[in-house]
Amino acid sequence: MTAHDHVAITIIGAGVVGLAVAREIAGRFHDVLVVEKNESFGRETSSRHSGVIHAGIYYPAGSLKARLCTEGNPLVYEYCRTRNIPHRKTGKLIVAVDEDEGGRLRLLKIQGDENEVPGLAFVSSRELRALEPDVSAREGLFSPATGIIDAHALMRSYLLEAESRGTKIVFYSRISAIRFDGREYEMEINGAYRFRSQVVVNCAGLYSDAVAALAGIDVDGEGYRLRHCKGTYFTAFPAPRISHLVYPVPGEEDVGLGIHATLDLGGRVRFGPDAEYVSELSYDVDEGKRDAFHRAVSRYLPGVKREHLHPDTTGIRPKLQGPGEPFRDFVISVERERGLPGFVNLIGIDSPGLTSSPAIARYVASLVKESMDG
Ligand SMILES: Cc1cc2nc3c(=O)[nH]c(=O)nc-3n(C[C@H](O)[C@H](O)[C@H](O)COP(=O)(O)OP(=O)(O)OC[C@H]3O[C@@H](n4cnc5c(N)ncnc54)[C@H](O)[C@@H]3O)c2cc1C
Incomplete structure (x- = not known):
């Protein structure tokens, strides 16, 4: 890639959330790129969890965790049923x-x-x-409504559907710099390759605060430090x-x-x-x-x-919350007010992120649409 290469939407991270977002967005927009630093998808938190399809019991009413989990739960079952993804509603x-x-x-x-x-x-x-x-x-x-799922099969299906709708994915590719020029984002991979992107979606999991910092956000000031x-x-x-x-x-x-x-x-x-x-x-x-x-x-x-x-x-x-601190919700936010229009941050996506993935994807797609419409 060169600095002249251009994509409409870049998704950083190919965990379950980045892949769900890629699948959802690929159906609605053209020219989507997923950038993943590891050799394959789902090598971090998305393959180191309990594999439970949560029902949404524990989270404060009105929080994104409660809303996206209860919305995601039936969507995950429906998705698994229609694609033969191994799962079981154990209760x-x-x-x-x-x-x-x-x-x-x-x-x-x-x-x-x-x-x-x-x-x-x-x-x-x-x-x-x-x-x-x-x-x-x-x-x-x-x-x-609680059950279990083969999360790897879910991710593989999200990836294949995103790819079949034209999304490109690159592995061994770490986003190392992000610069907003007032119109678009100049992205850098592995300290070497550059390209431009109109919209950026940060699904970098454990490193999502670091990626936000690359874009110039004061993560301590904004309460984004993981x-x-x-x-x-x-x-x-x-x-x-x-x-x-x-x-x-x-x-x-x-x-x-x-x-x-x-x-x-x-x-x-x-x-x-x-x-x-x-x-x-x-x-x-x-x-x-x-x-x-x-x-x-x-x-x-x-x-x-x-x-x-x-x-x-x-x-x-x-x-997002440290020891002894009160509940913190998922951060899913377009950073327009922080001078970064079209930059969508997903930070603190801990449990129930797997269950919520299809609902998070829908929500992010609506934020991306707003950003693309300007
Ligand atoms: C112990 C544990 C148990 C859990 N149990 C459940 C459960 O039973 N049910 C449930 O619903 N949820 C559960 N969760 C939560 C769920 O696993 C996570 O919410 C989900 O996997 C998060 O997915 P993600 O895509 O956001 O992050 P990740 O899977 O971490 O993916 C982020 C990706 O971004 C990539 N990346 C990072 N930085 C860069 C960069 N600079 N450039 C390029 N790529 C980058 C990483 O390599 C990684 O592949 C559990 C979590 C844990 C830790």
Whole structure:
């Protein structure tokens, strides 16, 4: 590419969100380019998660997380059904083991109902035993809309559909500089190649704050600085017999959803993720967490022994809130007021970003349309 090359829309990042946006935009606009620094798509957070299609219970009503998750949930199921993407609507149980948790479970139900999550229902300890004989708890909340998905197959499908509609994707290509000349963006790849773009969509995940800074945004001043919150998983072998996803009631101070039991499409049971703020982007598993995992899991699955837990993977959440800070929503914003018309930032897309991906894509497409129309 040379500085004279020109595209209408550049999407930075080929994770699940960048690819969903590419697919959505490709159907509406011509001349779309996806730029990805790694050798292939989905090599970062989009392949290091729980693979859960969330229902939208936990997020404050009216937030983008609540809206885009509840909108994304049926869109993901419909997309999977029509494209034969492996998925399963397993349903999920959030289980309370004591009175205190029972009280917080009631608050979660209120929150879920406010978010219009379909079908939430309390289950008694007897009903719980019939549904999940290995789980021990005094009551539960059943969410029938929660499920699991093969996220790699979802991303591959988004990519193929975007490409079939004319989108180009380049790998091994890191955006290294962005300069707005008052009309268009001059983009630089790997410190060497330059091209121009009318609109830029920043879907750079863990680096989305750094990409915003490249465009000249003061990320600290704007509250865009990302904190990295690592989540570790342990596999269970032998696996407990569960047929639903089983979650504890999150503690009031919990950053994540509490160490829960998820299933994958092969029937494997994994526990996690926990939540730990880190200063370094390393995916190493700390085996020393086995005791803490065992303590957390054996509260609701007493048959799981310490020696059944085996280190699995980790993922890193791109979070806007630091330790002890209140809820922060997804940032999805055209930076017109910051002197960057046509620059769309997506920052802090942690959970439920996978579930929300088709809804985020629709929303971003509407922002891009406004930008293209001027
Ligand atoms: C532990 C954990 C569990 C989770 N569980 C769930 C779940 O069960 N359900 C759910 O809905 N969500 C879940 N999430 C959230 C979900 O995984 C993320 O929201 C989603 O994957 C984010 O996708 P993304 O495309 O924004 O980011 P990423 O997947 O990180 O993609 C960003 C891409 O941008 C590229 N990039 C960065 N900088 C540049 C640059 N300068 N130039 C070119 N390319 C660049 C990167 O290489 C990367 O490929 C979980 C997250 C974590 C960490």
